Amino acid sequence: MRARIDDVAKVAGVSPKTVSRVLNNERNVREDTRQRILEAVRSLDYRPHPSARSLAANRSFLVALLYDNPSPSYMMEVQDGVLEACDAQRYSMMLQPLDATSPRFVEQVEKLISERRLDGLILTPPISDHVDLLARLREWGTPFACVAPRDHSCAGVVLDERRAACEMVVHLASLGHRRIGHITGHPDHGASGWRLDGYRDGLERCSLRYDHRLVVQGHFSFDSGVVAARTMLALASPPTAIFAANDDMAAGVIWAANEAGLLVPRDLSVCGFDDTPMSRQIWPSLTTIHQPCRDMGRIAANQLLRAIREGEGAMVYAKFALCLRGSTGRAPDRPLRGASAGRHG
Amino acid sequence: MRARIDDVAKVAGVSPKTVSRVLNNERNVREDTRQRILEAVRSLDYRPHPSARSLAANRSFLVALLYDNPSPSYMMEVQDGVLEACDAQRYSMMLQPLDATSPRFVEQVEKLISERRLDGLILTPPISDHVDLLARLREWGTPFACVAPRDHSCAGVVLDERRAACEMVVHLASLGHRRIGHITGHPDHGASGWRLDGYRDGLERCSLRYDHRLVVQGHFSFDSGVVAARTMLALASPPTAIFAANDDMAAGVIWAANEAGLLVPRDLSVCGFDDTPMSRQIWPSLTTIHQPCRDMGRIAANQLLRAIREGEGAMVYAKFALCLRGSTGRAPDRPLRGASAGRHG
DNA sequence: GCGCAATTTGACAGCGCTGTCATTTCTGGC
DNA sequence: GCCAGAAATGACAGCGCTGTCAAATTGCGC
Structure with missing residues (x-):
């Protein structure tokens, strides 16, 4: 015994x-x-005995990681980071997939908190931008930390995504690209806005004109990348480079380029955002921006635990890194027209 | 209050x-x-109150999902299935990443069980084949369920991977392929053996000779797929189709084919196993075998909970499905020699 | 309506720990 | 060596539930 x-x-x-x-x-x-x-x-x-401890101390020593994010590699890394931080402080983590668009969303979270007697929450995009939920959590006094929220006035962690996107565009321009397209992300994610802003910053820094035809709405999904790329490649003067707001859509662009008989990066440079494992597994390997997801999970958890203990946590800035790989190259001497030139030609 | x-x-x-x-x-x-x-x-x-309940009832109503698997999409799906089943029965799930090759592995699991007062464990490959651990769990009387274990004499869930692999090879043969290569998986995973066995079954069913030069050891990683494919493509008479034991390695094969200037599937057919999201995001999209990971997680959890309640659970068989996509096609009329023919030719 | 067994309900203690507050011990200045 | 205040320690109750076992109630055959 x-x-x-x-x-x-x-x-x-x-x-x-x-x-x-x-x-x-x-x-x-x-x-x-x-x-x-x-x-x-x-x-x-x-x-x-954990139960005896939490019963007597009137705290669960349990936090929940809330997510509604279709990217398994992203969530898995964040999750590992959160686990690491929780373990180190004798806290447990539970996982809660949710549908942030459900009308009963806030109610579900309330139920979760009171059923499990949660000590705090970690919110990941797009939940970290759910204003109703944030307001309610503040009202209830439930400690929480956000990963990559639009509003930086809470505990959590963010990346300077705007600057990262800007640097990527500057890099493309340095390769000679003048017509640089952008596929935006899901409108519910703050990241979509930052990345678009960064794209515009980059154009401006390189004295390139913003052309609304070169900016197409996507939804962070592979399929939306394919559709957006088809649209852009069908333009009278298509872009020579496309910067997609995440890797899944960038993979879609490469797919559409292949479909159109274009060779990447000879005819079209493509880049993404996130540095998912997939980005190294496609041909050509994808130029992208690395997010330290695991670190971000760890940081968010640590800030949450601080908020639980001391009443308030901080917003911490994490560092990005450009990953220059095979999918970007010098701009073609003369811009190509749509599917007129390709590997089969 | x-x-x-x-x-x-x-x-x-x-x-x-x-x-x-x-x-x-x-x-x-x-x-x-x-x-x-x-x-x-x-x-x-x-x-x-969960803590009061578990303190009085002397049970934690908590199970752990143990993993040492580098595939985030696989684990995320299994995890979602486990969560679904646990939620439905008022159980909690905790997540534990581990290093199964560590000498202190069994000890770590023991510590986990006793610290958290776990009611049971769900083991995923390759942990589900860790004979030392299985023996100890039986000794301690700790209920557990396995996902895809070699030994089917415990509670859990498996797929008939051998038959799946066989059907894939038969499909390739039906497209006219006579030289079909295979890249095996990580030797610690039972799946590697089943898939290899299925490959041999398939050859036999189509009266094709087994050629040891066409079977190269991989480790389930993208890089190992690239290396293995290079080896095979450098053969005097290279294969016209390569069946990799998982999707990551299949992506590596496509990468190596591109590198060698081969066009998939015109010059080389490629297929994988697992149906990861990536398999639909590469060009060409990958022919592969679908595993219902989420279902498998749910089933494993349900069998574990049954084992906890009733003293024993069953081994349940899940169903696979062939996904025929763009990376496989009819065998070339005349086999090509290595890098001699490609898109740039 | 009676007796006996089966069903339904309740009294009570205690799971293993921590919060509160009282008590004891130590420390430093004189 | 004495005292006040700070530091260290302990006594005790109780967190909110369930297991055990006893008591009350019901059903049924005669």
Whole structure:
């Protein structure tokens, strides 16, 4: 049978309360007492009972990671980071997939919090921008941290995506591209706006004119990338480079280029955003922007735990990195027209 | 303040114990009493306290999903299925990434079980084949369920991967291919053996000779697929079709084919296994075999919960499906030699 | 209407820990 | 060596539920 706190107390010659103090890193325990207790814990291989602890302390030591994100690689990395941070602080993480567009969304989250007695929440895009939910959480006093929210006035973590997108466009321009297209992301995601803004910043920095025909709405999905690329490639003067707001859509662009008989990057340069594993597995490998998702998960969790303990967490800025790979190259000497030139030609 | 069980009991005019009986679906409660209690629960919006419940019942109502699998899409789907099943039965799931090759692996799992007071485990490949761990779990009497284990004598779920692989090879042969290569998976995964066996079954069914030069060891990674494909394509008489044991390696094959200037599927047919999202995002889209990962997660969890309740669960067989897409086509009239013919020719 | 077994319900203790607050021990200044 | 205040420790109750077992109620054959 497992040892209990009273057993440890007996072995160490103290009261159970003092053992509890040591285990919870409370102050006001003499160093020799602490050592004696830790030694007893070790010798008995004592493991505190989580349910007893949370019942008595009136806290669950449990946080939930809320998501409604179709990208498994993104979520898996964020998740690993969150787990890492929670483990380190003896917290548990639970996972909750949700439909953020459901009319009962806020209600579902409320139910989750009260059923599981959650100590806090980590919100990922697009949930991190759900204004109703954020307002309610503040009202209820539920601690939370956001990954990549539009509004930076809460605890969490963000990337300077606008600057990243700008740098990508500048890079394309440095390769000689003058007609650079952009496929925007899902309108519910803050990232879509930042990336579009960054695209415009980049054009401006390179003195390129903004052309609305070169900006097509996508939804972060592969299929929407295919459709948007077809639209752009059918223009009278199509772009020589397309910057998609994420990798899935960029893969769609490459797909559409292949379909049209274009060779990437000879006839068309393509780049994405996110650095998903897939971006290295397609031909040609995709030029993209790396987000440190795992770090971001860890940071968000740490800020949440700080908010739980100290009442408030901070908004931390994470670093991006351009990944220059095979899908971008020098602009063709003369712009090509649609599907007129391709590998089969 | 949240309602407690005593409040419900008072409103319904019964003892707390009877409320507990209703909430836990115990027998021997009169129907009208049950209804009265459910009504009281509803009117007070009562939510039982998980920690109190698990402390008193001496069970955590918590299972862990153990994984050491580099494929985020696979794990994410399994995970979603497990969550679905656990939610439905008022169980919680926790996630535990592990390094199955660590010498302290079994010890870590033991620690996890006793620290979290886990009621059971779900093991995914390659952990589901860790014989030491399985032996210890049986010794400790810890309920567990396996996803795709080599040994089918436990609770869990499997696919007839051998037959799936066989059908894929038969399909390739029906397209006229006579030299069909195979890239095997990671040797620690049971799936690698089944898929290889199925490959040999398929050859035999089509009266094709097994040629050891056409079978190259891979490790389920994209890079290992590239390397293996280069090896095979450099043969004096290279294959006209390559069946990789998973999609990541198949993507590697397509990459290597592009690198060698070969056109898929004109010069080389390629197929994979798993039907990852990536398989539809590369050009050409990948012929592969669909595994119902989400269903498999759900089934595994349900069998585990049955094992927890009733002492034993079953091994359930899930169904695969061939996905015929763009990366496979009719065999070339005359086999090509290595990189001698390509799009740039 | 009676007796006996089966069904339904309740009383009570206690799961293993921590919060509160009281008590004891230590520390430093005189 | 004494005292006030700070630091360290302990006694005790109780967090909210369920297991055990006893008590009350019901059903049924005669």
